[in-house]
Amino acid sequence: MIEFREVSKVFHTSKQNEVKAVNDVSLSVNEGEIFGVIGLSGAGKSTLLRLVNLLESPTYGEVLVNDKSISTLSPKELRQMRQKIGMIFQNFNLFNSRTVFGNVAYPLKIAKVPKQEIKKRVNELLSFVGLADKADQYPEQLSGGQKQRVGIARALATSPDILICDEATSALDPETTGEILNLLKKVNREFNVTILLITHEMNVIRTICNRVAVMENGEVIEEGSVYDIFTNPQERTTQKFISSVLNDHISSNLFKQLQASKKGRLYRVIFMGDATNQPVLSNIAKDYNVSVNIINGNISELQEALFGNLVVELQGNDNEIDQVVEELQKQVQVKEVTDHAG
Amino acid sequence: MQVDWNTFWPRIFEATGETLTMVLFTLLFSSVFGIALGLLLYVTREGNILENKVLFNILNVFINIIRPIPFIILLVALSPVTRVVVGTTIGTWAAIFPMTIAASFGIARIVENNLVSIDPGIIEAAKAMGASPVSIIFTVLIPEALGPLILGLTFISVALIDFSAMAGTVGGGGLGDLAMTYGYQRFDNSVMFVTVLLLIVLTQIAQFIGNYLARIFLRR
Ligand SMILES: Nc1ncnc2c1ncn2[C@@H]1O[C@H](COP(=O)(O)OP(=O)(O)O)[C@@H](O)[C@H]1O
Ligand SMILES: [Mg+2]
Numbered sequence: 001m002i003e004f005r006e007v008s009k010v011f012h013t014s015k016q017n018e019v020k021a022v023n024d025v026s027l028s029v030n031e032g033e034i035f036g037v038i039g040l041s042g043a044g045k046s047t048l049l050r051l052v053n054l055l056e057s058p059t060y061g062e063v064l065v066n067d068k069s070i071s072t073l074s075p076k077e078l079r080q081m082r083q084k085i086g087m088i089f090q091n092f093n094l095f096n097s098r099t100v101f102g103n104v105a106y107p108l109k110i111a112k113v114p115k116q117e118i119k120k121r122v123n124e125l126l127s128f129v130g131l132a133d134k135a136d137q138y139p140e141q142l143s144g145g146q147k148q149r150v151g152i153a154r155a156l157a158t159s160p161d162i163l164i165c166d167e168a169t170s171a172l173d174p175e176t177t178g179e180i181l182n183l184l185k186k187v188n189r190e191f192n193v194t195i196l197l198i199t200h201e202m203n204v205i206r207t208i209c210n211r212v213a214v215m216e217n218g219e220v221i222e223e224g225s226v227y228d229i230f231t232n233p234q235e236r237t238t239q240k241f242i243s244s245v246l247n248d249h250i251s252s253n254l255f256k257q258l259q260a261s262k263k264g265r266l267y268r269v270i271f272m273g274d275a276t277n278q279p280v281l282s283n284i285a286k287d288y289n290v291s292v293n294i295i296n297g298n299i300s301e302l303q304e305a306l307f308g309n310l311v312v313e314l315q316g317n318d319n320e321i322d323q324v325v326e327e328l329q330k331q332v333q334v335k336e337v338t339d340h341a342g
Numbered sequence: 343m344q345v346d347w348n349t350f351w352p353r354i355f356e357a358t359g360e361t362l363t364m365v366l367f368t369l370l371f372s373s374v375f376g377i378a379l380g381l382l383l384y385v386t387r388e389g390n391i392l393e394n395k396v397l398f399n400i401l402n403v404f405i406n407i408i409r410p411i412p413f414i415i416l417l418v419a420l421s422p423v424t425r426v427v428v429g430t431t432i433g434t435w436a437a438i439f440p441m442t443i444a445a446s447f448g449i450a451r452i453v454e455n456n457l458v459s460i461d462p463g464i465i466e467a468a469k470a471m472g473a474s475p476v477s478i479i480f481t482v483l484i485p486e487a488l489g490p491l492i493l494g495l496t497f498i499s500v501a502l503i504d505f506s507a508m509a510g511t512v513g514g515g516g517l518g519d520l521a522m523t524y525g526y527q528r529f530d531n532s533v534m535f536v537t538v539l540l541l542i543v544l545t546q547i548a549q550f551i552g553n554y555l556a557r558i559f560l561r562r
Binding site: 053075079080081083089091095097098109110111138140 | 463464466467468469470471472473474477481482485486488489559
């Protein structure tokens with residue numbers, strides 16, 4: 001649906017200086033999925049997103065939307081294509097001079113839709129986002145969450161196939177973020193809109209994305225299904241993003257205490273799918289003379305599958321612990337924890 | 343010497359009409375030119391929707407040259423052009439021409455400043471929805487800048503009442519001219535008092551209308 005082929009974007013900030021905001025990125029976003037790009041501020045996410053509707057044009061490489069290279073479009077074709085790609089923004093970017101109704105009607109006016117139809121469509125959309133009673137209000141009278149709902153309704157007005165979201169929830173509080181993410185999920189399911197979003201919050205990725213790419217210094221450093229990335233992150237940056245939401249690391253103090261007490265060995269146990277519902281640890285503890293001390297852990301939902309992450313201390317003699325680990329590894333992932341960040 | 347108030351009141355009436363003619367027509371013409379010029383200046387600026395370095399620089403330098411010239415000098419300096427355009431250098435219409443020129447450049451800067459303060463994100467949103475540069479000008483830039491723009495035009499209207507007094511002295515007529523001829527040259531303070539009072543009233547009315555309209559568009 002959207003394909004980046006070896007795309008780079010270079011900004012010339014002055015005569016000598018240049019910034020490679022996007023560096024040789026190849027990615028493809030499939031029809032119907034919610035694809036997230038995560039990275040720290042300055043990683044090049046916004047620039048990457050803006051290449052999709054040619055708000056920025058690529059310096060090298062090409063961007064394909066629906067198998068069409070967008071750089072080859074005439075200005076008129078480009079405007080028509082943009083009507084099929086909705087966009088929402090961190091700061092909403094609503095027209096202050098227009099009411100909620102006027103904002104949602106705007107893209108339809110641009111697309112020269114007849115007035116009667118505009119009215120019907122706008123009312124439909126406002127009900128969909130839950131703002132039917134706010135049609136005559138101006139943006140300044142709305143809360144952040146309501147503004148983003150207007151933004152979403154406006155982006156959907158022309159029934160686009162694709163929705164691109166630039167930090168759509170970054171200006172919102174956690175509760176409102178949840179509501180907006182739910183709404184985006186609903187947009188994806190009910191209208192079969194493909195969503196490409198960028199964010200610096202792993203929580204957003206975990207909540208709604210199917211696949212994710214991690215960006216750093218303009219490059220995509222890791223990519224995969226959200227489930228795989230969460231359960232088996234390869235890059236340091238990815239691991240940091242994941243710990244930011246899983247809160248799965250024991251503090252260095254606690255680690256030192258446990259080491260000093262020398263009672264047992266620390267392991268990280270990762271449960272996925274069915275294993276989450278089984279009493280794996282207690283079954284094994286029964287079979288061997290090893291006791292299990294749970295230090296830290298949580299179970300979260302990822303892509304409708306459960307995902308558990310425990311740090312346990314196995315106490316017993318070394319030989320038996322090794323056997324337990326071996327036995328456990330048949331069912332779940334087990335890694336010895338050797339430092340507090342492990 | 344004393345004025346004959348019986349003939350003076352019709353004269354005041356006439357002069358008020360001349361002042362209003364000068365101010366309103368100048369406002370009309372200079373709004374059209376000034377807004378067009380201001381928009382052109384804004385959209386051709388680097389990074390904006392119709393970026394054009396050459397045009398921008400020409401306009402920018404031109405405005406910077408015309409703007410600092412004191413109006414009274416511009417009035418005289420433009421008189422050959424005024425003769426060509428209007429056909430004469432005397433009378434209300436001959437005053438409107440230089441006033442329009444001076445006000446247009448002032449309005450252009452005001453318009454440009456108002457446009458610069460629009461959040462670029464809003465313009466980008468319109469672009470992302472497939473709006474063409476021309477429709478962005480008419481459906482985003484003008485409506486978004488309208489409130490402050492009306493305040494700017496109000497400011498210009500008040501300045502135009504001032505300009506009209508100066509333009510009057512070169513044959514434009516109007517209240518300023520009346521105050522000068524009766525009050526200054528004939529030392530009649532009562533006439534000066536009446537005309538000054540009228541000028542104050544006109545200024546207040548202009549300010550009131552402007553504030554009222556701006557309030558509607560700014561919704562505060
Ligand atoms: N229009 C621009 N001109 C110059 N540099 C830019 C421009 N846009 C972005 N950059 C630079 O490109 C890099 C990536 O920016 P951006 O894509 O906004 O990152 P992110 O959205 O991940 O925070 C930054 O170093 C930024 O300063
Ligand atoms: Mg950004």
